[in-house]
Amino acid sequence: MSARVAxxxxxxxxxxxxxxxxxxxAEQSALTVVVDNASDTRWSPEALRxxxxxxxxxxxxxxxxxxxxxxxxxxxxxxxxxxxxAFLLDHDSVPQPGAVDRLLAAAEDPRHAPVAAAVPRIVYGxxxxxxxxxxxxxxxxxxxxxxxxxxxDTPTRVDLAIxxxxxxxxxxxxxxxGFDERLFIDxxxxxxxxxxxxxxxxxxxxxxATLGHALGEVEQRRLxxxxxxxxxxxxxxxxxxxxxxxxxxxxxxxxRFPAWMAYESxxxxxxxxxxxxxxxxxxxxxxxxxxxxxxxxxxxTGGR
Numbered sequence: 001m002s003a004r005v006a007x008x009x010x011x012x013x014x015x016x017x018x019x020x021x022x023x024x025x026a027e028q029s030a031l032t033v034v035v036d037n038a039s040d041t042r043w044s045p046e047a048l049r050x051x052x053x054x055x056x057x058x059x060x061x062x063x064x065x066x067x068x069x070x071x072x073x074x075x076x077x078x079x080x081x082x083x084x085x086a087f088l089l090d091h092d093s094v095p096q097p098g099a100v101d102r103l104l105a106a107a108e109d110p111r112h113a114p115v116a117a118a119v120p121r122i123v124y125g126x127x128x129x130x131x132x133x134x135x136x137x138x139x140x141x142x143x144x145x146x147x148x149x150x151x152x153d154t155p156t157r158v159d160l161a162i163x164x165x166x167x168x169x170x171x172x173x174x175x176x177x178g179f180d181e182r183l184f185i186d187x188x189x190x191x192x193x194x195x196x197x198x199x200x201x202x203x204x205x206x207x208x209a210t211l212g213h214a215l216g217e218v219e220q221r222r223l224x225x226x227x228x229x230x231x232x233x234x235x236x237x238x239x240x241x242x243x244x245x246x247x248x249x250x251x252x253x254x255x256r257f258p259a260w261m262a263y264e265s266x267x268x269x270x271x272x273x274x275x276x277x278x279x280x281x282x283x284x285x286x287x288x289x290x291x292x293x294x295x296x297x298x299x300x301t302g303g304r
Contacts, residue, residue: 005029005085005100005167006078010070012037014091015214021094023053028100029087031055033077035070038063057081066184066303071163075178079170086173090164094212095120102209103167106155112204116172116196119161120209121149128228133158133205136259144259149207158205159197159260163189165211172201182301186241187249194253194260221278231278236285239275240292243268247296 007025011018011034026032026048036043038061045056059073075086085107087100099120107118122131131149135158147158163179166189173179176195179188193203221231246268254261275285 004083005087005104006075006081006083007032007087007089007100008071008074008078009034009089009091010037010067010074011035011039011043011091012064013039013041018043018091019048021089021091022056023048023051024094025087025089026053026056028095028097031057031078031081031083033057033059033074035059035061035074037061037065037067037070064303066181066188067163068179068183068185068188069181071188072178072181075168075170075173079174084170086168086170088163088166088168090213092214093164095165096210096212099165099209099211100167102206106204106206106209107167107169109155109204112155112157112202114172114201115169115204116176116201117161117166117168117193118155118204118206118209119158119167120165120211121205121207122162122165123210123212125214133161134260134263135159136257140258142258142262144263147205149205152205152207155204155206157202159203159257159263160190160193161203161205162213163192164213165209172196175199176201183245183248184241184301184303186238187245190260190264191245191249191252194249194257198253198256221274231274233279236281236288239271239285240288240295242271243289243292244296244300245292247293248299248301 007029009022009025022032034043042060043058045058048056059077061070071088078086085104103118103120107115132146134144135147137143137145147156180191183191246264250261275282279285
């Protein structure tokens with residue numbers, strides 16, 4: 001356990017077992033901050049304190065402020081308590097033993113400095129989904145490649161990572177202005193990574209640090225030609241934010257990061273095909289995608 005690391009967990013109507021996941025995170029950090037984003041039922045740390053889990057802090061938002069605002073509030077609280085690093089977790093994520101120490105070692109390795117985030121290998125809910133990160137081929141090339149966790153054995157620079165499992169140095173978070181609260185949810189972590197790289201920071205993937213993470217109601221389906229697809233069945237509102245924020249980020253970052261733009265464009269096309277082909281309430285979701293694209297082109301930000 002590092003005396004300098006705070007686990008920052010964002011809670012919003014979590015699945016069962018939340019207290020057990022908090023306890024697992026608390027084992028690897030000096031303090032734990034839970035930010036509740038106006039869930040239907042609020043969380044209290046008292047039950048975990050009775051189990052002997054100490055240094056728990058509960059912050060309640062009066063309304064759903066979005067993932068970026070909740071994360072910023074949690075990190076700011078941890079910084080005020082003396083933390084130098086924040087270990088970010090979604091409410092359904094579970095770090096495996098030793099994950100935080102390995103991430104911290106990579107974050108403080110001078111060979112990667114300065115580091116904006118050290119990120120773990122993600123084990124998703126479906127056994128056929130492998131952990132990989134996009135990485136550019138260098139320069140202004142519009143082509144990208146994937147770095148597969150199973151194919152590397154040392155910390156490796158990548159372009160992007162999801163926020164759950166990130167170990168973020170508080171100083172880097174502060175210098176970068178935190179996570180962009182105008183995006184609300186979805187691609188918030190992508191924007192953070194791209195801004196960090198633009199300022200010379202590294203995103204470092206650490207293959208021997210592992211995090212269990214759910215990915216919606218994921219299932220495997222087949223497209224024509226036998227191509228595998230993994231629809232996640234997120235709600236229509238999530239598709240609105242994904243579509244809207246993709247346009248906003250394209251305006252911000254496409255010129256500087258053409259490889260990311262190619263990756264994101266292909267991801268958007270794949271998502272459209274998966275929703276249209278396999279997901280429930282597809283018309284609602286496709287309509288949300290259309291409205292999100294429209295609002296992105298209009299430059300609209302914030303919640304909805």
